Amino acid sequence: MNGKKIRVSLKVRIFAIFFSILSATILIFVVSFYRYVSKSTVENLNKEYLSMVNDLNDTSQNLLWKLTLSSQQLLTNEDIQNTICLYEACTDLYQKQQYYSDLLNQISTLTMSETDIALLFFYDPVNDEIIYSSLPLNKRITASCYLYENDLFKYYGPSASQSEFLSNPVFSLERIGILPNGNPIIFSAESGLYSLDRNFENLKQHSAYVIFTNESGDILYSSFPSDVYPDINISDLLSQRNSEYHIFSQKPSQGWSTYVIVPHSVYTSQYKDGIQGFTRMAVIFSIFLALSAFGFWQSxxxxxxxxxxxxxxxxxxxxxxxxxxxxxxxxxxxxxxxxxxxxxxxxxxxxxxxxxxxxxxxxxxxxRAQINPHFLMNTLNTVHWLALMNGQTEIDSITQSLSHLLSYNLDKDNYNTNLQRELNAVNEYVHLQKVRYEFTYTQEVQPSVSNLNYPCPKFILQPLIENSLSHGYREHMDIMIRITILDSEIEIIVSDTGTGMDQSHLETLQETLRSSQILSAGSSMQVHQHSGKGIGLSYVFGILQLYYHALVDINIESNLNMGTTFTIHLPKLKGRGYDVENTDY
Structure with a gap:
């Protein structure tokens, strides 16, 4: 009123705007849930189970159709009919066996591509004899309940197989034919439910059961476990007089029916899971929130x-x-x-x-100063010449190795080197240590023709070998260094078969590694050293982190009495004087 500007705090503005948004969101959620999500979830569940019934029926009809085609192909084949007539009329056992072999070859030729047929046989009802069977028979079908029949065929199943070698329920076909000699012949074929495995597994995952009935309503197959539902009356269940189940069915044109039955508790659980589809409402909420946020931003x-x-x-x-x-x-x-x-x-x-x-x-x-004792180079040179003069070649070799190693390590003005020089220094160190210790040392470079002129800090390999000898040594142990040149990095593995370390020592060493990582991230310099052990390893961890920063990865594995393995992944750096592309170093 007096020209004074009204200042509304941000807290008040946020509260007012978001209270309105929350109220509207709750209203939208409630309305959408009861009008859309619930109805949509039920429809989707019903469609899913009806789709299972349709798939099961389609697969079953396909199997029965294959049985029908196979029976037509085999029973009407003139060669097979003639061979069966010869077989029945023959009394010589040897010749009869020959006819059986011919029959086997003829049938095999025609059914070679029919992988869905598990069993087929020809039965002579006059002589009560099985003329041919692809599998040993346990019993023939004598059940009066069949799936359906027509003038030529009779279909059974799903039911137990006529062969003891088939444990799964099967569909069966039986057809009577007349041979050229006027004798009747019965052909029977079974198809295992292998093609239904996907359908049955899908039903099992949904905790659903399947029932097959014929046109008369006789139950031919049921997957209801009697030990779980001992009091269930299947007939009452199929007549919709049991409210504890949801039933989905289909009746093909042949008259038999397929039922998929879902316990109410399972259906309810899946319904609740389906309610999670209300995430669609979250999209509406997000749009509404975005519009509200835009209005808030404008304000x-x-x-x-x-x-x-x-x-x-x-x-x-x-x-x-x-x-x-x-x-x-x-x-x-x-x-x-x-x-x-x-x-x-x-x-x-x-x-x-x-x-x-x-x-x-x-x-x-x-x-570094603690782990690089400085010896007088001139003294070592004198020892070298004295050894040569006295023919002490072993002492001379050890002295030269020590001289080379100290010359390499005591060059404190230059922290950089390359992997090849670092590996050469390790070789000198190992040469010295073999005077004192009994162990086998090997090194590998993959690929073998690799150039190792990749820059790295000094003194990163020797402390790892020294750790193996000082804290994990045992006679005739193996120490190996493997360097693998990868596309964008270098993998270095230093492993031994020494005494290893227990869990507490391993955790201490890993704590040292974590301390070096914190150091590289900028915290105060506190590299932990426990009882004088781990100075060299602390240096290795610290210098690698300082040199490569977050690009280096170090892993430590150890098992008591089995050995220790250090795995280091280094990046391929350039421009520090020792890169493979820089040859003037």
Missing amino acids: IYRPLKLFDHALEQIVTDHEYSGENPSSIPEFDFIFRKIMLLQKQVQEMLAHAVIQEQANTKMQLEKL
Whole structure:
């Protein structure tokens, strides 16, 4: 009224807007749930189970049709009919066996591609004799309940097989034919339910059961487990007089019926799971929320823009000359705090970076000095010549190895080397240690023609070998270094078959590794050393993290009395004087 600007806090604005959004969201959810999600879930469940019934019926009819075609093909074949007549009329056992072999070949030729037929046989009802059977028979079908029949065929099943070699329920076909000699012949074929495995497994996953009935309503097959549902009356169940089940059925044109039965508890559980489809409502909610957020943004767009402009000046080290960048008290309060802390934060960050770098380098130098004892090179050179003069070739070899190793390690002005030189230094170290220890040392480079002029820090392999000998040595142990050059990285594996370490020592070593990772991330330099053990490993972990940062990966595995394995993955670096492309080093 007096020209004074009304300042509404951000807290009040957010509360008002989001309370409206929440109320509208609850209303939309309730309406959508009862009008759409519930109905849609029930329809989808019913469609799914009806689809299972249709698939089961289609597969069953396909199997019966294959049986019909096979019977037509075999029973009307003149060669087969003639061979059967010869077989029946023959009394010589040897000749009869020959006719049986001919019959076998003829049938095999015609049924070679019919993989769905599990059993077929020809039966002579006059002589009560099985003329041919693809599998040993246990009994012939004598049941009066059949799936359906017509003038030529009679279909059974699903039921137990006539052969003891088939344990699954099968569909069966029986057909009577007349041979050229006027004698009747009965052909029977069975098809295992292998083609129905997918359908039955799908029903099993949905905890559903299947029942087959013929046109008269006789139950031919039921997957209801009697031990689980001992009191179920299947006839009452199929007549819809049991409210504890949901029944889905289909009746083909032949007159038999297929039922898929789902317990009410399973159906309800799947219904509840299907309600999760209300995520569609989440899309509507997201759109509504986006529109609401846009309105919220519009309501405070101008003060936010001013506040952002003021912050941008601070971030770019420009001094902000304004007073309050917005009309929202919370924004103004935060902005004033940021202005007060700006310079202090920048100074603290700069000081922390410099201090941590200095501390890191100092600590690593301290660790390196502890594990690189400095011997007088001139003294070693004198020992070398004395050994040569006295014919002590072994002492001379050891002295030269020690001289080369110390010359390599004591060059503190140069932290960089390459993998080949590092590997050569390890070889010198191993040569020295073999004087004292009994062990086998091997090294592999894959591929074998690889150039190892990849840059790396010094002294990253020798401490790992030294750890094996100092803390895991046992006579005749094996130590191996394997270097594998990959597409974008280098894998180094140092393993031994020594005494290994128990879980507590392994955890201590892994703690040292984690400490080196924290060190690389910028925390204070505190590499843990336990009882003087692990100085060399601490150096290795620390220098790798400092040199490669987050690009290095180190893994430690150890089992007591089985050995220890260090696995290191290094990136292929360039431009540090020892890259494979830089040959003038």
